[in-house]
Amino acid sequence: MPTRHFMQAQAQGYQTALSQHMNQTFSYMAAGVGLSGVVAYITMSNPALLNIAIKGGFVWMIVLLGAAFFLHKLVFSLQPAQGLGVFAAYSAFMGFAFAPLVALYTGASVAGTFAVAALMFAGVAAFGYFSKKSLSGWGTFLVMGVWGLLGAVVVSLVMSLLGMNVGFMQTAINLIAVPLFAALTAYEVNSMKETFAAYGQDELMRSRLSILQATGLYVNFINMFISLLQLLGEKR
Numbered sequence: 001m002p003t004r005h006f007m008q009a010q011a012q013g014y015q016t017a018l019s020q021h022m023n024q025t026f027s028y029m030a031a032g033v034g035l036s037g038v039v040a041y042i043t044m045s046n047p048a049l050l051n052i053a054i055k056g057g058f059v060w061m062i063v064l065l066g067a068a069f070f071l072h073k074l075v076f077s078l079q080p081a082q083g084l085g086v087f088a089a090y091s092a093f094m095g096f097a098f099a100p101l102v103a104l105y106t107g108a109s110v111a112g113t114f115a116v117a118a119l120m121f122a123g124v125a126a127f128g129y130f131s132k133k134s135l136s137g138w139g140t141f142l143v144m145g146v147w148g149l150l151g152a153v154v155v156s157l158v159m160s161l162l163g164m165n166v167g168f169m170q171t172a173i174n175l176i177a178v179p180l181f182a183a184l185t186a187y188e189v190n191s192m193k194e195t196f197a198a199y200g201q202d203e204l205m206r207s208r209l210s211i212l213q214a215t216g217l218y219v220n221f222i223n224m225f226i227s228l229l230q231l232l233g234e235k236r
Contacts, residue, residue, distance in 0.1 A: 018193065018196050021209075022192065025210045026125075028214035028218075029218045029221070035088060035092055036095035037095060039091075040095040043095070044099050049096075050100065053097065061157060062157070063093075063097075064093070071090060072216065075211055076212045080207040083212075084211055098226060101230075104233075105234060105236065106233075106234050108234075109233045109235075112232075113232055114225060120182060121185060124183070125189045125217075128187060128188070128189030131186075134190065136190075136194070138187045139187065139191075142187055145176075145180045149177060152172075156170060170230065171230075174230050178224055178227045184216075185220045188216050
């Protein structure tokens with residue numbers, strides 16, 4: 001029968017492994033955000049690149065929406081190094097596609113909004129991690145919310161292409177997106193503990209999960225930041 005000392009050592013080893021997994025996941029996510037920022041800055045600093053980003057705006061949004069349906073499955077099906085490459089490419093493209101939007105706002109406004117988004121993200125992530133209660137019950141409602149939001153975004157894009165004023169609808173979408181992706185972040189961080197408990201002993205699975213989960217957290221943060229920027233940002 002295991003002794004108390006053995007059980008404590010086993011529990012401590014598990015917590016150490018979980019912490020390492022979480023640190024790796026958040027490091028990947030932060031690297032993705034940083035890469036997006038660098039690409040956005042390069043695009044805004046290059047008139048030719050910015051012009052391409054502006055002209056293809058609607059196309060890029062459709063591509064990003066389409067990629068959202070396949071990115072998670074693709075990243076998880078590949079070897080870790082390849083999955084990281086796909087994640088990096090997606091992060092770079094995201095920075096390029098959203099550069100025209102970010103360029104509309106003052107530098108101070110972008111920096112301030114980024115800080116607000118980072119603090120909000122850290123707060124909800126901490127809630128998800130330290131919560132003693134499983135948040136698995138949130139899953140169905142959050143998925144329904146994301147699908148509803150995607151539907152609203154598609155309708156907004158179509159209306160905009162038809163020359164209709166979508167200002168009010170865009171504001172409503174942003175007001176819904178911020179709490180929705182904040183809740184999704186808490187849910188996903190909370191579920192990371194459960195998936196690690198189930199698959200953490202498999203090194204390959206653990207590596208794939210780390211990239212997959214980083215991708216989800218990255219998407220949540222970018223959506224929170226863009227929505228907050230459109231709600232709080234000061235235009236040039």
